[in-house]
Amino acid sequence: MSEKPYHHGNLKMELLEKGLAFVDEHGVEELSMRKLAEVCGVSSAAPYAHFQNKEDFLIQAQRFITEQFTETLQECIAAVKDKKKILLELGKRYVIFFYENPSYYHFLFSHGRVELTEYPPYQLFAEVVEEAFSEMGVKKKARRKKMLALWSMVHGLSGLSAMKGVLDGDDLEKEIEGILNAVEI
Amino acid sequence: MSEKPYHHGNLKMELLEKGLAFVDEHGVEELSMRKLAEVCGVSSAAPYAHFQNKEDFLIQAQRFITEQFTETLQECIAAVKDKKKILLELGKRYVIFFYENPSYYHFLFSHGRVELTEYPPYQLFAEVVEEAFSEMGVKKKARRKKMLALWSMVHGLSGLSAMKGVLDGDDLEKEIEGILNAVEI
DNA sequence: TTTTAAACTTGACAGTGATAAGATTAAGAG
DNA sequence: CTCTTAATCTTATCACTGTCAAGTTTAAAA
Numbered sequence: 095m096s097e098k099p100y101h102h103g104n105l106k107m108e109l110l111e112k113g114l115a116f117v118d119e120h121g122v123e124e125l126s127m128r129k130l131a132e133v134c135g136v137s138s139a140a141p142y143a144h145f146q147n148k149e150d151f152l153i154q155a156q157r158f159i160t161e162q163f164t165e166t167l168q169e170c171i172a173a174v175k176d177k178k179k180i181l182l183e184l185g186k187r188y189v190i191f192f193y194e195n196p197s198y199y200h201f202l203f204s205h206g207r208v209e210l211t212e213y214p215p216y217q218l219f220a221e222v223v224e225e226a227f228s229e230m231g232v233k234k235k236a237r238r239k240k241m242l243a244l245w246s247m248v249h250g251l252s253g254l255s256a257m258k259g260v261l262d263g264d265d266l267e268k269e270i271e272g273i274l275n276a277v278e279i
Numbered sequence: 280m281s282e283k284p285y286h287h288g289n290l291k292m293e294l295l296e297k298g299l300a301f302v303d304e305h306g307v308e309e310l311s312m313r314k315l316a317e318v319c320g321v322s323s324a325a326p327y328a329h330f331q332n333k334e335d336f337l338i339q340a341q342r343f344i345t346e347q348f349t350e351t352l353q354e355c356i357a358a359v360k361d362k363k364k365i366l367l368e369l370g371k372r373y374v375i376f377f378y379e380n381p382s383y384y385h386f387l388f389s390h391g392r393v394e395l396t397e398y399p400p401y402q403l404f405a406e407v408v409e410e411a412f413s414e415m416g417v418k419k420k421a422r423r424k425k426m427l428a429l430w431s432m433v434h435g436l437s438g439l440s441a442m443k444g445v446l447d448g449d450d451l452e453k454e455i456e457g458i459l460n461a462v463e464i
Numbered sequence: 465t466t467t468t469a470a471a472c473t474t475g476a477c478a479g480t481g482a483t484a485a486g487a488t489t490a491a492g493a494g
Numbered sequence: 495c496t497c498t499t500a501a502t503c504t505t506a507t508c509a510c511t512g513t514c515a516a517g518t519t520t521a522a523a524a
Contacts, residue, residue: 099489100489100502101488101489101490101501101502101503102503105502123390126479126480126481127480127481127482128481136503136504137503138480138481138505139483139503139505140502140503140504142482142483143501143502147481147482200389200390203389203438204385204389204390205306205385205389206381206382206385206441206442208442209442209443209444210442210443210444211444236461239460242436242439242445242461243436243459243461243462244462245435245439246433246436246458247428247432247435247462248431249435250432250433251431251435253388253434254427254430254431254434257391257393259395260395273427273428275424276424276428276464277429277432277462277464278462278463279461285471285472285519286470286471286519286521287471288471311511311512312511312512321472322472322473322474323473323511323512324474324514327512327514329471
C-alpha cells in the first residue's frame with residue numbers, strides 16, 4: 095500500500111505528457127492547469143513550480159511536440175533510399191503526421207507562437223529540399239521560391255487535412271501522393 | 280445630452296464588429312464576453328440575449344469574417360480581365376487578405392470549427408479553378424488533385440505568411456507571385 | 465390602452481489563472 | 495550522521511471568467 099509521497103518525483107514530465115494526451119483528446123480550449131494538476135494527482139498550484147504560467151506550459155508543450163515531429167521527419171529521411179523520391183516521401187510524412195494528430199496542428203500553429211527561425215522542422219525541410227534541388231539541377235536563384243511553394247503546399251495540405259472532408263482517408267498515402275505530384279516543381 | 284437608452288438597438292451587430300476589432304488587436308485568447316459587453320457599454324449578461332454562449336458568438340463572428348473574405352475574393356474575380364491570370368490573381372488576393380489580418384487566419388482555422396462543406400471561399404475557389412482548368416485543357420481526371428494542390432499551396436502560404444519572417448513584405452505582391460509561379464500546374 | 469415578448473440589468477454560482485505563506489522532504493555541506 | 499538549504503508541494507485566497515435565474519424596462523403588437 096504505497097502511500098503517495100509528498101514529492102512527485104517526475105511531475106514536470108508527467109504534466110507535459112498528460113497535458114498533450116488531454117489536448118489530443120479534448121482540444122486545447124478544454125485544458126486548464128487545475129484539471130491538469132488533478133490528472134497528475136497533485137494540488138492545483140503544484141504545476142507553477144515547473145512552469146511560470148499557462149502560456150509557458152503551452153510553449154514547452156509545443157516544443158515537446160515539435161521535437162517528436164522533427165524526429166519523425168528525420169526517421170523518414172533516413173529511411174528513404176532512393177534520393178529522387180525524398181521530396182515526395184518527406185512531404186507525405188509531413189502531412190500524415192498531422193492527419194494522425196489533427197489537434198497537434200491546431201495546437202502548434204493556432205496562436206502565432208511558433209517563430210520560423212526557431213522551428214526545426216522548417217530547417218530540416220529546407221535542407222533536404224535544397225539538397226534535392228541541387229541534385230535536380232534547379233537554378234540557385236529559383237530555389238528559395240520553389241522551396242517556399244513546396245513548403246506552403248505541404249504545410250497547407252497538413253492544415254486542410256485536419257479539416258474533415260478534404261482528404262480521402264481510405265488510401266491516404268496514394269491520395270496525398272497524387273496531390274503532391276499534381277504540380278511540377 | 281442624450282441619455283443612454285435602455286435598449287441598445289443594434290447590439291448584436293456591434294458585438295460582432297467590436298469583437299472582431301478586439302480580436303484583431305489583442306488576439307482571441309484575450310477576448311472575454313464581459314470585456315466585450317463593457318466595450319459596447321452594456322451589462323455583462325446582455326450578450327447572452329443574442330448569442331447562446333461564447334462558442335456561438337465565435338462561430339457567428341467567424342461567419343462574419345468569412346463573408347468579408349468571400350466578398351474580397353468575389354471582387355477580385357470580377358476585377359480580373361485577362362482570364363488567363365485569374366488563378367494567380369485569386370491566389371494572390373487570398374494570401375494577401377490573411378497577410379493583412381493575421382489574427383483572422385488563426386481565428387478562422389485554429390479551432391477546427393470550419394467545415395469544408397460550409398466554407399464558401401472554398402466553393403468559390405473551386406469553381407474558378409475548375410473553369411480555368413477547363414480553359415487550360417487540364418484533363419478532367421487530374422483536376423481534383425491539381426485543385427487541391429493549388430488550394431493547399433495558397434492556403435498554406437496564407438498560414439505561413441502569418442508567421443513573421445517568412446515573406447518579404449517590401450514588395451509583397453511580387454513575392455507572392457514569384458512563389459505561386461514557382462511551380463507548374 | 466393594454467398586453468406581450470424582446471432586450472436589458474442585477475446578483476449569483478462554479479471554474480479559472482495566479483500568488484503568497486507555509487509544510488514537507490531530497491540532497492548536499494559540515 | 496546531522497544540519498542546512500532549496501526545491502517541491504499544499505492550502506488559502508484573489509480577481510476574473512462563462513453562464514444562468516430573476517427581475518426591470520420598453521418597443522411594438524393587439
